[in-house]
Amino acid sequence: MKILHLSDIHIGSGFCHGRVNSLTGLNTRLEDFVKTLSLCIDRALNDHVDLVLFGGDAFPNATPAPYVQEAFAHQFRRLVDADIPTVLLVGNHDQHSQGLGGASLNIYRTLAVPGFVVGDTLTTHRISTRNGDIQIITLPWLTRSTLMTRQETQGSSLAEVNQLLTERLQVVIEGEIRRLDSSIPTVLLAHLMADNATLGAERLLAVGKGFTLPLSLLTRSCFDYVALGHVHKHQNLNKSNDPPVIYPGSIERVDFSEEKEDKGYVMIELEKGKVNWEFCPLPVRIFRTIEVDLSKHDDPQAALLTGIAKYDIQDNVVRLIYKLRSDQLDLIDNSSLHNALKSAHSYTIQAELVSQLAKPRIPELSTSSSIDPMSALKTYLNNREDLKDIAPFMLEAAQNLLTDDQEIINYKIPNFVNKSGI
Numbered sequence: 001m002k003i004l005h006l007s008d009i010h011i012g013s014g015f016c017h018g019r020v021n022s023l024t025g026l027n028t029r030l031e032d033f034v035k036t037l038s039l040c041i042d043r044a045l046n047d048h049v050d051l052v053l054f055g056g057d058a059f060p061n062a063t064p065a066p067y068v069q070e071a072f073a074h075q076f077r078r079l080v081d082a083d084i085p086t087v088l089l090v091g092n093h094d095q096h097s098q099g100l101g102g103a104s105l106n107i108y109r110t111l112a113v114p115g116f117v118v119g120d121t122l123t124t125h126r127i128s129t130r131n132g133d134i135q136i137i138t139l140p141w142l143t144r145s146t147l148m149t150r151q152e153t154q155g156s157s158l159a160e161v162n163q164l165l166t167e168r169l170q171v172v173i174e175g176e177i178r179r180l181d182s183s184i185p186t187v188l189l190a191h192l193m194a195d196n197a198t199l200g201a202e203r204l205l206a207v208g209k210g211f212t213l214p215l216s217l218l219t220r221s222c223f224d225y226v227a228l229g230h231v232h233k234h235q236n237l238n239k240s241n242d243p244p245v246i247y248p249g250s251i252e253r254v255d256f257s258e259e260k261e262d263k264g265y266v267m268i269e270l271e272k273g274k275v276n277w278e279f280c281p282l283p284v285r286i287f288r289t290i291e292v293d294l295s296k297h298d299d300p301q302a303a304l305l306t307g308i309a310k311y312d313i314q315d316n317v318v319r320l321i322y323k324l325r326s327d328q329l330d331l332i333d334n335s336s337l338h339n340a341l342k343s344a345h346s347y348t349i350q351a352e353l354v355s356q357l358a359k360p361r362i363p364e365l366s367t368s369s370s371i372d373p374m375s376a377l378k379t380y381l382n383n384r385e386d387l388k389d390i391a392p393f394m395l396e397a398a399q400n401l402l403t404d405d406q407e408i409i410n411y412k413i414p415n416f417v418n419k420s421g422i
């Protein structure tokens with residue numbers, strides 16, 4: 001059985017890195033995403049795969065613009081025409097208001113699109129393919145409210161809630177596993193953050209110790225392959241491959257945090273008890289950060305142009321970041337910078353002043369003294385003349401955060417996750 005596994009399409013994202021195509025009126029990044037998605041579908045058709053698994057996060061949010069939704073549907077329609085069964089798993093970006101308002105992908109079930117299965121609940125689907133039957137356990141993005149009531153989580157810390165959720169989930173998955181037909185292949189298709197997934201440092205900061213699931217929940221011998229979605233960097237979490245636990249990653253670069261990552265999808269050859277998989281890279285647009293420190297150069301303009309000339313930036317999405325001293329500001333000619341960058345697909349220029357006088361740390365806030373959060377904030381605000389007007393509101397908001405219902409704090413976490421682009 002041949003399977004194509006792709007995930008995190010996020011079509012409609014990153015328009016700020018594109019421009020309007022005057023011929024089509026569309027943002028060029030939408031066109032990039034459509035082209036990349038079409039390459040995945042091409043492969044599915046050319047290789048006559050038996051099944052396509054989508055790991056979730058179709059759009060940037062649950063209410064994409066109609067033309068974005070249509071672009072997505074247009075590509076997946078090609079699988080329907082070719083009679084290829086497809087499972088669309090619901091990711092966190094596909095759920096409306098944290099799971100209460102349905103999911104953008106549910107429309108495919110409502111319209112009874114032939115061969116399409118929407119995975120918006122934890123359940124097992126038996127699917128007939130040209131090369132036999134397969135069972136797919138779908139595990140969509142879980143919110144705390146899926147498995148627990150508000151009363152149960154009240155007053156619990158994030159770690160406690162996470163632990164409780166994992167225990168509940170274990171029981172439900174166990175139930176699904178017991179009902180499996182052991183004579184046919186099994187795939188777990190899940191949208192989640194596994195506890196040893198490698199992220200970029202910036203994401204780790206944003207996500208903190210949020211909602212993660214232990215790898216041991218996934219590495220079960222009854223699964224022939226574990227198809228994941230959510231993390232944008234391709235990786236296999238189980239090097240011994242018994243079973244492979246694979247994030248294919250996103251198919252296109254959503255933002256600069258994915259500058260250095262290969263993008264692609266995974267092709268799988270599967271029979272009961274035996275699996276081969278291969279990551280297939282996609283030719284996606286290059287993102288390029290050019291950083292130049294001019295503060296030690298006598299001719300900053302020349303050094304900047306040399307820094308840019310080091311790279312072939314033709315059709316790249318470029319961000320130029322340069323550092324300089326305040327007395328060098330007049331030595332930079334912006335129009336020649338624009339000229340040097342004009343072969344890029346799009347670019348941003350960010351100048352950063354190197355401060356000659358490092359700002360001293362507020363003594364009361366040094367790491368040696370311990371201080372409660374409210375006093376720390378007050379001390380900080382006392383030292384920030386520019387925040388004087390909003391200081392009372394900030395203090396009030398902070399107080400509310402500290403005393404408020406735990407549930408509200410819990411719900412803030414997924415928002416951070418979304419902002420990090422995962």
Ligand SMILES: [Mn+2]
Nearest residue numbers: 057091230422
């Ligand atoms: Mn996700």
